[in-house]
Amino acid sequence: MFGFSDKGNLNLITQALAAVGCKIDVIPDPTTVHFHLPDDLSVQVHREYSDFVAEIVHKFPHEKEGILNFYGECWKIFNSLNSLELKSLEEPIYLFGQFFKKPIECLTLAYYLPQNAGDIARKFIKDPQLLSFIDAECFIVSTVNALQTPMINASMVLCDRHFGGINYPVGGVGEIAKSLAKGLVKKGSEILYKANVTNIIVNNGKAVGVKLSDGRKFYARTIISNATRWDTFGKLLEKKNLPKEEENFQKAYVKAPSFLSIHVGIKAEILPPDTDCHHFVLEDDWKNLENSYGSIFLSIPTVLDSSLAPEGRHILHIFTTSSIEDWEGLSRKDYEAKKELVADKIITRLEKKLFPGLKSAIVFKEVGTPKTHRRYLARDSGTYGPMPRNTPKGLLGMPFNTTGIDGLYCVGDSCFPGQGVIAVAFSGVMCAHRVGADLGLERKSPVLDAALLRLLGWLRTLA
Numbered sequence: 001m002f003g004f005s006d007k008g009n010l011n012l013i014t015q016a017l018a019a020v021g022c023k024i025d026v027i028p029d030p031t032t033v034h035f036h037l038p039d040d041l042s043v044q045v046h047r048e049y050s051d052f053v054a055e056i057v058h059k060f061p062h063e064k065e066g067i068l069n070f071y072g073e074c075w076k077i078f079n080s081l082n083s084l085e086l087k088s089l090e091e092p093i094y095l096f097g098q099f100f101k102k103p104i105e106c107l108t109l110a111y112y113l114p115q116n117a118g119d120i121a122r123k124f125i126k127d128p129q130l131l132s133f134i135d136a137e138c139f140i141v142s143t144v145n146a147l148q149t150p151m152i153n154a155s156m157v158l159c160d161r162h163f164g165g166i167n168y169p170v171g172g173v174g175e176i177a178k179s180l181a182k183g184l185v186k187k188g189s190e191i192l193y194k195a196n197v198t199n200i201i202v203n204n205g206k207a208v209g210v211k212l213s214d215g216r217k218f219y220a221r222t223i224i225s226n227a228t229r230w231d232t233f234g235k236l237l238e239k240k241n242l243p244k245e246e247e248n249f250q251k252a253y254v255k256a257p258s259f260l261s262i263h264v265g266i267k268a269e270i271l272p273p274d275t276d277c278h279h280f281v282l283e284d285d286w287k288n289l290e291n292s293y294g295s296i297f298l299s300i301p302t303v304l305d306s307s308l309a310p311e312g313r314h315i316l317h318i319f320t321t322s323s324i325e326d327w328e329g330l331s332r333k334d335y336e337a338k339k340e341l342v343a344d345k346i347i348t349r350l351e352k353k354l355f356p357g358l359k360s361a362i363v364f365k366e367v368g369t370p371k372t373h374r375r376y377l378a379r380d381s382g383t384y385g386p387m388p389r390n391t392p393k394g395l396l397g398m399p400f401n402t403t404g405i406d407g408l409y410c411v412g413d414s415c416f417p418g419q420g421v422i423a424v425a426f427s428g429v430m431c432a433h434r435v436g437a438d439l440g441l442e443r444k445s446p447v448l449d450a451a452l453l454r455l456l457g458w459l460r461t462l463a
């Protein structure tokens with residue numbers, strides 16, 4: 001996980017836990033990811049930036065200057081981000097205050113806001129294989145290539161992995177949700193589980209409550225939806241009243257595909273010593289990078305925390321992009337058979353590329369499809385999040401938290417700045433601040449508010 005360090009401003013998981021009086025022990029991951037790419041290009045992304053750069057320069061010595069320039073540009077953006085107090089960019093008193101306190105940093109971010117990583121990489125780098133490597137670097141966090149990945153997001157992940165580092169929560173990632181829930185309840189909050197919202201109740205154009213599938217209704221001054229914008233504006237609200245802003249969002253962004261996930265338990269002895277925790281595999285052809293089942297992600301959390309599995313065993317989480325269309329219209333029997341078949345193909349590829357003998361070492365296997373994602377996360381088509389329909393203008397087109405409906409806010413990965421736990425956590429921080437201002441808990445200027453919201457709306461139309 002990103003965001004778990006004890007320094008800087010971007011450790012948003014640490015900060016969220018601290019806000020409710022919790023802390024989780026973490027294990028530092030020495031290698032963010034080990035890439036296994038076409039033409040036998042193998043790259044380990046070491047935690048130390050100098051080690052990573054040395055490795056990549058060793059592989060592409062003729063591009064040394066380009067490599068230093070591209071990643072250097074990322075650091076310029078990351079350092080600016082890391083110097084700001086992170087709050088709502090939709091709240092003018094805070095935003096103008098930041099411009100006043102940190103003008104260079106804010107202007108740097110404003111300059112890069114409409115830009116994408118691939119264009120900047122091409123300014124410095126010519127080698128097509130190295131540019132494809134940068135595509136893979138972006139793809140693992142955005143599910144699109146570098147030309148479609150906003151430069152601010154790319155900089156955030158390409159640098160924070162060396163600054164705060166990747167850290168694994170002891171006991172597994174589920175501990176984050178458990179701790180947050182415990183901390184919130186201790187602070188006086190109430191959480192309703194198994195509470196499936198089917199409608200947002202709107203009265204005279206204002207969101208005033210929610211209705212659950214069991215018929216219960218809850219009313220409040222503020223409604224915040226963590227469902228995707230497609231679910232919020234397509235299911236929880238009637239599609240026919242789609243606000244103009246949402247129409248524009250759906251024109252600019254489409255649903256990214258979902259994932260096929262394979263969880264297996266294996267006999268530990270088949271993993272070579274010093275196996276890394278995260279791997280990304282694309283065997284033969286760069287063209288397959290963005291295709292369904294084209295590339296394979298693999299996490300082996302027990303490499304870092306052996307307590308997660310019984311002694312002598314490891315856990316493998318293997319996943320690859322997959323669309324819901326591939327899994328619809330099948331009988332139960334055909335669905336089960338297809339899961340087996342597709343999972344077997346993926347496991348065979350991993351056996352060939354990384355771990356000989358993998359298949360016969362499996363002691364447990366469970367396969368989830370895009371339908372599983374849709375069912376358990378209530379995400380339309382099981383989507384991983386928004387993906388630009390064409391080449392975006394960086395982050396310029398991403399909506400913030402306020403919506404065209406009074407009293408309704410959106411949060412999560414279909415809001416600025418997009419997918420990723422830290423991105424989503426930041427959208428939560430922004431939303432909390434904006435809601436605080438609207439409820440009179442934070443300073444607010446109605447005149448500046450109206451002007452800024454209009455300006456931001458207009459900027460989005462340029463994207």
Ligand SMILES: NC(=O)c1ccc[n+]([C@@H]2O[C@H](COP(=O)([O-])OP(=O)(O)OC[C@H]3O[C@@H](n4cnc5c(N)ncnc54)[C@H](O)[C@@H]3O)[C@@H](O)[C@H]2O)c1
Nearest residue numbers: 195196197198226227376377378385412413419420421424
């Ligand atoms: N680091 C990783 O390996 C990793 C893995 C998976 C996801 N992620 C990140 O997590 C991000 C997702 O975060 P998010 O918070 O936007 O989405 P989310 O899907 O994680 O959370 C939305 C929550 O809202 C609930 N929900 C949805 N509709 C509902 C309804 N109608 N009624 C009641 N509850 C409902 C869902 O059950 C879910 O708990 C992704 O962008 C992804 O990058 C990271």
Ligand SMILES: CC(C)=CCC/C(C)=C/C=C/C(C)=C/C=C/C(C)=C/C=C/C=C(C)/C=C/C=C(C)/C=C/C=C(\C)CCC=C(C)C
Nearest residue numbers: 106109110141153156278279297298299417419420423426
């Ligand atoms: C408003 C205007 C107009 C202007 C102004 C200017 C300014 C001031 C600006 C500012 C801005 C800001 C602050 C921004 C921020 C941003 C952020 C925070 C971002 C973040 C991001 C993040 C991200 C993207 C992340 C991501 C991650 C991810 C997705 C991850 C994932 C992972 C996975 C999937 C795993 C892998 C595995 C393997 C390989 C195996």
